[in-house]
Amino acid sequence: MSVSAEESAVKVCVRVRPLIEREERATAEDSVPAPLYWKADRKSIHQLDDGVTTKSFSYDRVFSSSETTNHLYQDIAKPLVVSAVEGYNGTIFAYGQTSSGKTFTMMGSKLVPGVIPLSMEEVFQTIQNYPQKEFLLRVSYMEIYNETVTDLLVDNWKRKPLEVREALNKNIYVADLTEELVTCPAQALSWVFKGEKNRHYGKTKMNEAEQSLSHHLQNETTLIYTSSVILESRERATQPPGITLRAPSSCPHLNLVDLAGQNGPAKPGRKALALRKGCNINRSLFTLAQVIKKLSDASQRGFTNYRDSKLTRILQNSLGGNAKTVIICTITMAAPGGDPQHPAVQLSKRHVPSKAASSHNAI
Numbered sequence: 107m108s109v110s111a112e113e114s115a116v117k118v119c120v121r122v123r124p125l126i127e128r129e130e131r132a133t134a135e136d137s138v139p140a141p142l143y144w145k146a147d148r149k150s151i152h153q154l155d156d157g158v159t160t161k162s163f164s165y166d167r168v169f170s171s172s173e174t175t176n177h178l179y180q181d182i183a184k185p186l187v188v189s190a191v192e193g194y195n196g197t198i199f200a201y202g203q204t205s206s207g208k209t210f211t212m213m214g215s216k217l218v219p220g221v222i223p224l225s226m227e228e229v230f231q232t233i234q235n236y237p238q239k240e241f242l243l244r245v246s247y248m249e250i251y252n253e254t255v256t257d258l259l260v261d262n263w264k265r266k267p268l269e270v271r272e273a274l275n276k277n278i279y280v281a282d283l284t285e286e287l288v289t290c291p292a293q294a295l296s297w298v299f300k301g302e303k304n305r306h307y308g309k310t311k312m313n314e315a316e317q318s319l320s321h322h323l324q325n326e327t328t329l330i331y332t333s334s335v336i337l338e339s340r341e342r343a344t345q346p347p348g349i350t351l352r353a354p355s356s357c358p359h360l361n362l363v364d365l366a367g368q369n370g371p372a373k374p375g376r377k378a379l380a381l382r383k384g385c386n387i388n389r390s391l392f393t394l395a396q397v398i399k400k401l402s403d404a405s406q407r408g409f410t411n412y413r414d415s416k417l418t419r420i421l422q423n424s425l426g427g428n429a430k431t432v433i434i435c436t437i438t439m440a441a442p443g444g445d446p447q448h449p450a451v452q453l454s455k456r457h458v459p460s461k462a463a464s465s466h467n468a469i
């Protein structure tokens with residue numbers, strides 16, 4: 107089975123989150139609105155300098171701040187989840203600066219479920235449409251921290267670095283990664299919650315005031331989290347009793363990945379180790395951005411070196427080939443966009459120095 111040529115196997119989207127209270131005013135005492143650094147339309151975002159568009163970046167889709175998670179899910183994630191049940195590998199990435207809405211989009215809350223719980227429900231609902239197949243569903247949850255892979259479904263004291271290996275059939279796998287058998291969405295989600303709880307929050311040598319912004323700063327050293335649903339299936343045997351003729355099984359992976367916020371340039375107080383970690387964060391994200399660009403843009407040819415980082419090596423079978431990929435860049439209009447390392451800038455399909463850009467209808 108292969109992804110049909112007319113539909114692109116990689117979709118790059120942007121999700122704009124609504125402004126939060128602290129962004130709505132220029133300063134705490136001020137009633138003046140904070141400046142906006144971006145505007146958006148259905149397929150592009152535009153960098154603003156003093157309200158004037160300076161550059162525009164295009165994507166498969168831009169979701170405005172008024173579009174719900176469910177809307178985003180139905181539009182770009184559901185087709186990929188359904189394909190995973192049908193046998194394609196699939197990966198959904200959330201990528202964005204700290205506090206840009208990755209967790210809101212991927213995990214959501216009880217009231218507004220995110221892409222992960224919605225996908226779990228979908229998987230179990232969709233397999234009902236295939237009574238001729240038997241499914242064996244498993245969940246894993248790993249962390250890539252400083253280019254080291256660990257299993258977040260095992261207790262802290264038992265955790266050790268895991269090796270990435272290649273099987274005889276050329277499939278890449280993480281040796282000894284726990285895969286828990288699941289039989290309903292709630293059970294699958296409970297393993298994801300366990301993995302979330304075991305996340306690694308590194309501490310940086312920032313000053314007290316910075317530490318107090320802990321939720322944001324923790325992400326300076328929070329890296330890459332991948333929860334996967336492994337959808338092993340085979341046709342039910344229809345032979346008379348006593349004859350065992352088993353059809354070959356298919357075993358696609360549905361990977362749901364939370365990528366670290368971008369790690370900015372060196373800040374005072376950060377020591378050498380933290381800097382090395384920064385390089386490794388950037389290695390994974392840089393290599394991923396290169397791979398995504400090559401896969402999503404037919405004009406970008408050449409050898410794709412998946413081996414350049416742990417993330418792309420592990421996801422090698424799920425990127426390109428028999429696979430579908432969606433990447434959701436979360437942004438806020440209130441964060442400056444001039445940095446070429448900005449996630450949305452790194453992953454844009456194309457950017458145009460703007461004149462034409464200002465003629466787009468903003469959303």
Ligand SMILES: Nc1ncnc2c1ncn2[C@@H]1O[C@H](COP(=O)(O)OP(=O)(O)OP(=O)(O)O)[C@@H](O)[C@H]1O
Nearest residue numbers: 123124203204205206207208209210321322325367
């Ligand atoms: N689309 C949205 N609609 C409404 N609120 C949102 C949306 N996206 C994010 N938020 C809110 O913005 C805040 C930051 O979002 P969130 O925690 O998801 O960001 P994050 O990128 O996961 O941050 P961090 O990297 O620090 O973990 C939260 O209070 C969240 O509820």
